[in-house]
Amino acid sequence: MARRRKSNRRRRGSFGFLYKLLSMLVICGAIVAALTLFFRVDTILVVGAHRYTAQEVIDASGIQTGDNLFLLNKYAAADSISTALPYIDTEGVWIRRRLPDTLIIEVEECGTPLAAEQEGTVWLVSPKGKIVQQITPEEAADYGRIDGCTLLAPSVGTPMALATEYSYRQTALLRLMAALDAAEEMENVDAIHLGDASTLTMDYGGRFTVQLTYDADYARKLRTLRMILDESGAIQDNMTGTFDMRSEDGKVNLIQNVR
Numbered sequence: 001m002a003r004r005r006k007s008n009r010r011r012r013g014s015f016g017f018l019y020k021l022l023s024m025l026v027i028c029g030a031i032v033a034a035l036t037l038f039f040r041v042d043t044i045l046v047v048g049a050h051r052y053t054a055q056e057v058i059d060a061s062g063i064q065t066g067d068n069l070f071l072l073n074k075y076a077a078a079d080s081i082s083t084a085l086p087y088i089d090t091e092g093v094w095i096r097r098r099l100p101d102t103l104i105i106e107v108e109e110c111g112t113p114l115a116a117e118q119e120g121t122v123w124l125v126s127p128k129g130k131i132v133q134q135i136t137p138e139e140a141a142d143y144g145r146i147d148g149c150t151l152l153a154p155s156v157g158t159p160m161a162l163a164t165e166y167s168y169r170q171t172a173l174l175r176l177m178a179a180l181d182a183a184e185e186m187e188n189v190d191a192i193h194l195g196d197a198s199t200l201t202m203d204y205g206g207r208f209t210v211q212l213t214y215d216a217d218y219a220r221k222l223r224t225l226r227m228i229l230d231e232s233g234a235i236q237d238n239m240t241g242t243f244d245m246r247s248e249d250g251k252v253n254l255i256q257n258v259r
Helices: 002-037 054-061 074-084 164-182 218-230
Strands: 043-047 088-098 102-109 114-118 121-125 131-135 145-147 189-193 200-204 208-212 241-244 253-256
Touching: 043 054, 054 074, 054 102, 074 088, 074 102, 164 189, 164 200, 164 218, 208 218
Parallel strands: 043 102, 114 145, 145 189, 208 241
Antiparallel strands: 088 102, 114 121, 121 131, 189 200, 200 208, 241 253
């Protein structure tokens, strides 16, 4: 008798476990069904686009009205936008849900690009090093330029790449452009020269040349430069010259051009 009671308890325990498992599966199925039947995209809002229209961003995302808010792949959509619209980086796309039926696509377009000419073709390079557009040499007059380097297999939508032996110059260039972009100084850049193996040179503000090392703290150097230029009476309006900022001790030597 004792054995039979133990066997019955084991059977009841097994059925109890199966009942709980089936209940969980039914609940999960109901949740999935609810998410599939409801919460469909009815409105898509685009925020932050200026160069591109809202419809261009929506089309590039691959998302359509009627898609499920929770089942769509936000990361794939962000990649698609970045690929189709070069002036937008993947890191510059944020996709959010607003229940019950709205999807918000927020984009940040890249800052002012610089122009790198190669074999009669000019490639615009974003502050993050992405090639965003191909233009003619005549159109390049509106942009600051990058020279002293050769781009490897340039193509719109791909990262800028230099030959292996120039890797440290490429790293320095990207760090400098990032610092310039963060300081909102890209529009003051007339040119960045990479031709010298020991000195990175920047033409700045239409009046000055700035000499830097390839391993400098560019954010700090730019703050110092801005402080000097903003100091009342330090730099005369008609003054031109070269700022030598290569010193490790932070000293800046201004070599004024003689007229």
